[in-house]
Amino acid sequence: MPDKVSPPIPDIVIGRLPLYLRALKRLEQEGKLVTSSQELGSRLDISSAQIRKDLSHFGGFGKQGTGYHIDFLIERLQAVLQVNQEWKVALVGAGNLGAAISHYRGFQDRGFRIAHIFDSSPEKLGEAIGEHRVRSVQEMAALIAEEDIKIAMLAVPASQAQAVADQLVQAGIRAILNYAPININVRADVEVQYIDPVSHLQHMTYYLRD
Amino acid sequence: MPDKVSPPIPDIVIGRLPLYLRALKRLEQEGKLVTSSQELGSRLDISSAQIRKDLSHFGGFGKQGTGYHIDFLIERLQAVLQVNQEWKVALVGAGNLGAAISHYRGFQDRGFRIAHIFDSSPEKLGEAIGEHRVRSVQEMAALIAEEDIKIAMLAVPASQAQAVADQLVQAGIRAILNYAPININVRADVEVQYIDPVSHLQHMTYYLRD
Numbered sequence: 001m002p003d004k005v006s007p008p009i010p011d012i013v014i015g016r017l018p019l020y021l022r023a024l025k026r027l028e029q030e031g032k033l034v035t036s037s038q039e040l041g042s043r044l045d046i047s048s049a050q051i052r053k054d055l056s057h058f059g060g061f062g063k064q065g066t067g068y069h070i071d072f073l074i075e076r077l078q079a080v081l082q083v084n085q086e087w088k089v090a091l092v093g094a095g096n097l098g099a100a101i102s103h104y105r106g107f108q109d110r111g112f113r114i115a116h117i118f119d120s121s122p123e124k125l126g127e128a129i130g131e132h133r134v135r136s137v138q139e140m141a142a143l144i145a146e147e148d149i150k151i152a153m154l155a156v157p158a159s160q161a162q163a164v165a166d167q168l169v170q171a172g173i174r175a176i177l178n179y180a181p182i183n184i185n186v187r188a189d190v191e192v193q194y195i196d197p198v199s200h201l202q203h204m205t206y207y208l209r210d
Numbered sequence: 211m212p213d214k215v216s217p218p219i220p221d222i223v224i225g226r227l228p229l230y231l232r233a234l235k236r237l238e239q240e241g242k243l244v245t246s247s248q249e250l251g252s253r254l255d256i257s258s259a260q261i262r263k264d265l266s267h268f269g270g271f272g273k274q275g276t277g278y279h280i281d282f283l284i285e286r287l288q289a290v291l292q293v294n295q296e297w298k299v300a301l302v303g304a305g306n307l308g309a310a311i312s313h314y315r316g317f318q319d320r321g322f323r324i325a326h327i328f329d330s331s332p333e334k335l336g337e338a339i340g341e342h343r344v345r346s347v348q349e350m351a352a353l354i355a356e357e358d359i360k361i362a363m364l365a366v367p368a369s370q371a372q373a374v375a376d377q378l379v380q381a382g383i384r385a386i387l388n389y390a391p392i393n394i395n396v397r398a399d400v401e402v403q404y405i406d407p408v409s410h411l412q413h414m415t416y417y418l419r420d
Contacts, residue, residue, distance in 0.1 A: 014416050018409035019393075026368075026392060043393050082415045089411075100310030101407070106391050110408045111415065150418055151411065158236075175414035177407060181316050182236060183229075183253055191417050193410035197311070197387055198320045199228035200403035201299075201361065204385035205292045205321065206224045207401050208360055 009057045014081075016054055019044055021077045022110075028070050036067040083111030090144055090173070092164055093155030094119035094127065094134045097179055101155055102129050112151070116143055120160070137164070141171035151175045158182040165192075219267045224291075226264055229254055231287045232320075238280050246277040293321030300354055300383070302374055303365030304329035304337065304344045307389055311365055312339050322361070326353055330370070347374070351381035361385045368392040375402075 023043050027035050037048035037055075044051075055073075058080055078084040089107070091098055091114050102114055117129055120137045127134045135143070143149070152173045156164050161180035168176060175191040178184055186192055233253050237245050247258035247265075254261075265283075268290055288294040299317070301308055301324050312324055327339055330347045337344045345353070353359070362383045366374050371390035378386060385401040388394055396402055 015409075015413050017416070018406075018412035021412065022391060022406070022409065023393060043395070045393070045395075080416065081412045082418060083412050087411075087415060096310045096313040100306045103306040104407070106408055107411075110412065112408065112411055151414070153407070174418055175411070177410050177414070181232060183233060183255070185253070185255075191414040193414055195405060195407055195410065196228075196232070197314070197363070197405055198316055198322065199225075199232065200387050200405065201297075201317075201322055201385070202228035202231065202291045202293050202320065203225050204361070204387070204401040204403055205297060206227070206290065208292060208297075208384055 013054045013057060016046070016050075017077055017081055019046075020051065020054070021074065021081065021083075024070050024074050024077070028074065033070055034067045035070055035073075040068075078111070081111075085111070087112050087151050088115035088147060088149045089113065090115060090140070090149050090152040090168070091117045091155065092119070092137065092140070092152060092168070093179075094124045094129060095155065098155040099129050101153060101179070102132060114153075115147060115149055116140075120156075137167070141167060144168070144171040144173060149173065152177070154178045154180055154184075156180055223264045223267060226256070226260075227287055227291055229256075230261065230264070231284065231291065231293075234280055234284050234287070238284065243280055244277045245280055245283075250278075288321070291321075295321065297322050297361050298325035298357060298359045299323065300325060300350065300359050300362040300378070301327045301365065302329070302347065302350070302362060302378070303389075304334045304339060305365065308365040309339050311363060311389070312342060324363075325357060325359055326350075330366075347377070351377060354378070354381040354383060359383065362387070364388045364390055364394075366390055 020040060023040055037051040041048040041051050089112050091101060094117050098117060102117055107113060117132045117134050118137045118140045119134050124134045125136055150173060152168045154161055154164060154176055158180045161178060161182050162184050165176055165184040165186055169186050169190050177193050179195045181196050184192060230250060233250055247261040251258040251261050299322050301312060304327050308327060312327055327342045327344050328347045328350045329344050334344045335346055360383060362378045364371055364374060364386055368390045371388060371392050372394050375386055375394040375396055379396050379400050387403050389405045391406050394402060
């Protein structure tokens with residue numbers, strides 16, 4: 001359905017859909033069946049008008065006054081975001097951060113599964129992290145191509161991030177979640193998102209004025 | 211200086227300033243003295259016009275055609291974001307994620323220092339994580355008040371996040387970086403930002419259409 005929509009939906013709208021999905025799954029866990037843009041909005045601190053407008057890009061999800069059926073809306077949003085399937089993810093970097101990422105339990109029931117963990121340092125190779133054994137970055141390109149992996153998470157030092165990103169893109173990766181505190185440059189058809197806690201902290205300290 | 215500016219600067223502009231600061235520090239590390247909105251823009255994938263407009267909110271940082279002095283711009287942005295000082299941070303949650311956060315080396319030279327790590331589970335208490343010993347959440351409120359800590363990072367399970375956030379705000383915390391995959395509701399004068407890797411992944415899978 002979203003393929004047929006034109007003009008393209010603003011990226012900022014797409015970025016809010018995962019938040020709606022997360023809040024809806026929470027409501028479902030709480031045993032609710034129906035919700036409203038008001039309820040969603042108050043949970044997410046987003047106006048109900050904004051939520052209705054965002055969802056209207058994807059067709060009618062609910063009737064005025066009757067609210068949204070949570071299971072239906074979850075299903076539709078999962079389809080729009082293409083997480084009604086499981087994506088394999090390559091994790092690069094097996095340090096403290098890589099280990100924490102690999103232990104994180106939130107990926108699997110939201111559409112993602114870490115398929116491999118790669119590291120460049122010889123002393124990490126073969127190390128057990130959860131159900132994985134750390135593999136060499138020298139095997140990375142072949143495994144990504146062979147298993148048709150499209151998504152990678154980058155948990156390497158800033159100094160290595162660009163070079164590893166280049167290798168990943170070369171191997172067929174089309175979306176990179178970069179934990180290294182540095183911007184990486186890739187082809188326009190490759191998606192990049194950043195996890196940089198310090199940028200969030202600095203954003204907040206702007207407002208800490210008395 | 212920013213205090214005198216009116217009307218208030220859009221939050222989306224404030225959110226980009228840490229990215230500019232990060233890129234400028236990188237340029238400085240590379241030994242550069244002067245940069246341009248074009249160079250910054252190409253590193254960050256933001257248009258040079260946007261960068262000039264964002265920076266113009268804070269007064270004149272450079273003359274047309276001569277570029278920006280990197281050290282001066284770093285200093286000004288640090289002052290605007292109030293990270294020309296060190297903020298103490300309380301980290302709540304000493305599991306895998308909390309441990310990874312506490313080992314992260316990127317906080318200190320960007321304005322932040324983890325002052326304490328708290329956890330609620332008795333078996334974690336006293337455990338050494340880096341230079342810290344895990345403290346009980348029962349000591350949390352008193353230490354936060356006593357040491358005038360304003361910022362907290364939340365690395366607890368989703369089911370505990372709201373209750374811990376309430377305690378933190380009660381104790382005097384005014385900015386929370388929440389790693390738990392759930393929205394939390396706090397008073398309007400408390401800042402909250404989220405680290406949710408799955409939301410970023412789901413944002414990208416939208417675009418993974420062939």
